[in-house]
Amino acid sequence: MTDVSAIADFSRGTDGLLPAIAQDADSDRVLMMAWMNEEALRETLATGQAVYYSRSRKSLWRKGETSGHRQSVREIRVDCDRDTILLRVHQVGAACHEGFASCFFRSVDPDGLSLTVADERLVDPKDVYGP
Amino acid sequence: MTDVSAIADFSRGTDGLLPAIAQDADSDRVLMMAWMNEEALRETLATGQAVYYSRSRKSLWRKGETSGHRQSVREIRVDCDRDTILLRVHQVGAACHEGFASCFFRSVDPDGLSLTVADERLVDPKDVYGP
Numbered sequence: 001m002t003d004v005s006a007i008a009d010f011s012r013g014t015d016g017l018l019p020a021i022a023q024d025a026d027s028d029r030v031l032m033m034a035w036m037n038e039e040a041l042r043e044t045l046a047t048g049q050a051v052y053y054s055r056s057r058k059s060l061w062r063k064g065e066t067s068g069h070r071q072s073v074r075e076i077r078v079d080c081d082r083d084t085i086l087l088r089v090h091q092v093g094a095a096c097h098e099g100f101a102s103c104f105f106r107s108v109d110p111d112g113l114s115l116t117v118a119d120e121r122l123v124d125p126k127d128v129y130g131p
Numbered sequence: 132m133t134d135v136s137a138i139a140d141f142s143r144g145t146d147g148l149l150p151a152i153a154q155d156a157d158s159d160r161v162l163m164m165a166w167m168n169e170e171a172l173r174e175t176l177a178t179g180q181a182v183y184y185s186r187s188r189k190s191l192w193r194k195g196e197t198s199g200h201r202q203s204v205r206e207i208r209v210d211c212d213r214d215t216i217l218l219r220v221h222q223v224g225a226a227c228h229e230g231f232a233s234c235f236f237r238s239v240d241p242d243g244l245s246l247t248v249a250d251e252r253l254v255d256p257k258d259v260y261g262p
Contacts, residue, residue, distance in 0.1 A: 019150050028159035033215040045243040079234035084164040086235045096211050103210035104217045112176040
């Protein structure tokens, strides 16, 4: 089992989980934020595909396993405290389960109190996950 | 007091804190990841300057208050679950307290087991925070 303690300090995370940001390596768009445990990072390193930890399902989440919308990892960076991970990825399809390229498809309005969808939907979620 | 419940769902965060990613609006570089509570988001909206919540100091963290390295917020986005915030900012100076433009200045080596500083240091932290 690969020791990943030199890369990220999982002791700093709540329940051993660290935030992991996925950024498109071509467009530099921030695609999503998810969580990793040690095992997710190890499998990401071993396979070159983004693997997260799903807090709701309490299990590894191999991104794109259902949708096909995988993330091939081009580079992994960590921050100064080694408690946040940045994945620079090639995204197949749409990162967001709602069919948008990025999960950050809504922008706060100038009034500061409401949200507007600021991006175009790429795919219909029904075509990916079923009706 | 501004109600920010339409923007972000703070009930989804641990201890009422949500991850907030700062991205340079000009270069699209991911600069840092920090935490926000409702009050931090309200003050960010009111002032146009990034305000986070420091988990170690247990208080609001007005980014740049000591260093002068403030972040002027150009746009705020939220993700599909409204539990992660993305700030697109104009960064004065260096985002990282270690003097790098981005906190993500280290890259995981091809061996997957060690880190290399991949960026140039912009400023000497001693010049910013004192010796």
